[in-house]
Amino acid sequence: MTTEPIRLVDHVGLSGEERSLLEAGRSRPPFDYDVNRGFTRFQATLAAAALTTVAATSAKAGSGLFARSALLAKLGTKVLVTVAVAAGAATAIHFASVRRAPSPARTASAVHSPTPAPKLIGAIATSASATSRDAPPTQPDAVGAPPTTKSESGFPAAPGEHHEAHRAKREGAPLAMSAEAAPAIPDIDVHLDDEGSASAPSESVIDRAASPASPPTPTPVPTAKAAVVPKTPPAPPKRAVKPSPSVVAAEIQGIAKARDLVSRDPRAALAVLSDLGKQYPNGYFVEERRALTILALAGAGDGAHAQSAATRFVRDYPEGPFTDRIRALAGTPRPRAP
């Protein structure tokens, strides 16, 4: 351990001039800084920064809402395309079954099944992709159907269905089907362009689509209802879409007040947040309010409620701006990216 040097001002051999300068420097600051005025400015800066954060969060939430709307529109398009393809497939398979006597198994699975739509969707999707894969590159439209790589319903085709589709294709059914389903094709084309999969599908993509391990959730039992309404992740609570500026300003003020109180007086913050919740149950800053409530509950020592609220919060806003902090508070690790 090193010894501390002696201060210069305590040196014996210091000149009077040196000593007087050092003592002057130690005794008074070089100029008089007005701490109170500086502090007022600092507080104003902090408040402005807090409001900027809230505004940025709101903008992010707004864009999230926008993204959710776009996702819903996309899903709607998918449903329409799915229904159109299913209708075409059902018609074509019906024609094929009329043209030649089907085997009992095939009849049971493809024609007389009480819930034919999803299976047919899977079959037709796989069939179409297999057809385009088998077709010569110089005649990409020979089959009359657009190439697709996976089931339009979002469910992977079961292996049996895959086989079934191949057999149907060999029998010429998909060709007839595609011709029959021609009016629905433009929609499919647009959808495929959007998905970026309009090019010829690769084997691996098809295999992934057919593999039961590819979807993140267990493959549900396909039903007609499931085919029409694809499963979506749980939607977070709705925000008011177009609140009036005065309402937003009042809500912001309440949020800012609560934020200011959270560290100093969590119980007072809870009271403010409770009032906010009553006044704006579906306000524009619900996420902020809920995050602050959790922090206030934790600050007030109500760990049990904070923990349960944090769990609900993380579930509702898995990617929110406050979620990492709430996760850290609740001690829940961030799930790994797939």
Place this chain on the structure above:
Amino acid sequence: MHPSPEASGPVDSETLFKRHAAFVASFLYRLGARESEIDDLVQDVFLSAHRKGGYAPGPASPTTFLARLALEARLAKRRNESRWRRNQREDVALATVGTRPQDPSGAFAEKLATMKLQRALEAIEPGRRAVFVLFELVGESCESIAAGLGLRVGTVHSRLHAARKAFRAHVARTQDKDDPLPVLGSKEEIR
């Protein structure tokens, strides 16, 4: 000026401001910041402290913790400046310079000593000057300075030694000269 005893727990930025803003302003001045820019720099320092979550207890004292932020703020400011014109040093009425009533007879002597000290400090290279100010004028320990500025203790010792040498050389050089107020800088700088 001595380091104030601090509570053992963390200190938020607002409390830090109330306790240490005067020190930060003085430190910045001694680092060579213009009076007109000191308030902005003080705000920057404490905003930076706020972003870091305030002061957390450790080997660095709040003073040396803030000294590092002040050094960084000063360096950032200098990087953004096109040119530092010392002859404009006193040209701005400062909103945040206080108006503490002073004894007129003692005020001049104090001001004179402050100016001479500042001239002596300006003779020291900035990195060494920070160590010198913190150790000799603020009274911080070498260990705290090392922790606050992110240096090794040995480096603090060597910088302190070099700074003392420069300080004493400057005082010896200017002791006999009857020109204690060349605050406008050299002729080259004025031009």
